[in-house]
Amino acid sequence: MNIKFYLIFIFLCARFSIDGQEQVFSKADSLYNTGEFQLAALEYERAIYLANNNRIINAARFKKSNCYKQLGDHGKALDELGQISLFTIKDSARFKVFKEQAIVGYLGGEFSLSYSKIRQIENLKAGNDYIQNLWPFKILVLNEMHEWDKSRETLKGHAPEIMDNENFQLLLEMYENPPGLKNPSTAKWLSYVPGLGHLYAGYPLEGMASFTINLAFLSFGAYQIYLGYYLTGYFIGAGGLSEFFFGSRARAGYLVEKKNHQRVREYNNRIKEILLGNIKMDL
């Protein structure tokens, strides 16, 4: 009993006799854990500055990119990840870098980059286990790229084993009916009849207003010329008509693009809602 007490005491005091192993990232990690991401990034940069081997430099860059990701600076996060020397690291570490690049690319709106990193992970042997968890993320990325066919194939390849049948069928049905995207050029051509392009774009009220204004200028101009007021008819009637006519054509094209963007957003959000409501995405 006495010996046990003295041993415990020696153990407690031993911490004063040892300097403690200097952990390279201890300060930076503790700053990161307390949410001081800017200061943590600084300390990781210090670790890079003091490092004498690539392993520490690569690890520091990886952790620094996490700081920028937390700060919402996805551009800088990708820059740091891009500086990691992939040739000097193992497959398992390379896989982690690609995974992080895919996630940060998605968060930063760089979906093509994100997809290319997913493809690189699929080609890595070290990513084999992870690929089983990757498919929902791949679907989200493909949706953002409007690649709904590829997205559907990915869903068919993985979801049946995991998702309940009802939601799986619901998603398949949604993929059978992708958002109907309209053509801005068609809207501009249709606008040769004022207001028709707006109707095609899905803005009927604005189309009616455009039609009314164009008709008003045309009528005014024609009536003035009929009454013998040639200058008034030509400059006000024809002049006003040409301004509104070409303006409404350009407007119809813009409205189609706006509507397309809205439809795609709603469609992708709906799929995301169903997907993430039914499976746990473990990145």
Next chain:
Amino acid sequence: MHFKTYRIFFLLVYLISFNLSFMIAQHQPVKIEDIRDEKEFIAYLTQKGLYREALLAYDQLPLNFKNNDIQDSLSYFAGWSHYNLKNLLKSAHYLDKVNKSSVFFPKAHFYSSYNYAFMGKYDIAKNKFKANTWDNELHEELKYFELSGIALLEGDFQSYQKHSENFTYKHYSLKNEEVLFDSVYQNMINFKPKSMVLAGVMSSLLPGSGKVYAGKLGEGVTAFLVTSILGAITAENYFKAGPTNYKTIIFGSLFTIFYIGNIYGSVFSIKLYREEFRMTHEHKILFNLHIPLRQVFY
């Protein structure tokens, strides 16, 4: 003593020693070696272009150390980082702290003065430049080059002539800009500001002609066409429908508005013309004040 008493005693020793070591660590005086290491790290950050990180590291430094060399270097790095982040006032504040004995002093001094010139504080910039005489021939000529630029910015042509007498046109990092300043000077003294009254009278006689006189051909033609068309429509309705007809009144009112607007616009165009000339030359001067600094202090 009982064993129980020994245990209490050893536990007390442990607790006291733990607290003591903690208090000692908190109140250690700042080691200069640590500050020097930090200075090297901040230098590394500025060289890599990580200016925000450099300023963050600078802000973490303790205030209670006394070493002029290190203080000067740190002030320079802070000033240089702020300069690259376009915080000119803060940049000047830190660069001004660099002492004459520091190796960074010449660069800090010139950039600080340039910052004041860029911010429009010409008197401060001039006084700073005049306060120093340089043994280095290139720095001395650079000083007069910067002073001549400030004179051009102020429109003080007499001072420009005086300072430009020190141009030698032989230093690679200065000669092109010296020649350019001479050309800017010639442009500025030969500039004819044009008359607002004349522009207004011209536009009242022929709508749009005042704007053409101000150098705005497109605007002048547009003003002429719009005013003329409205005038023609008003005349047509006046002669065919009479002066009290609603169309005559509407188009007559529009014609009046555009006619008066055309005159006002022509007068305002002269003001714009003068302002554009001043702004163009100001940007040119400020840009060319900066180039030699980059070349001399690379």
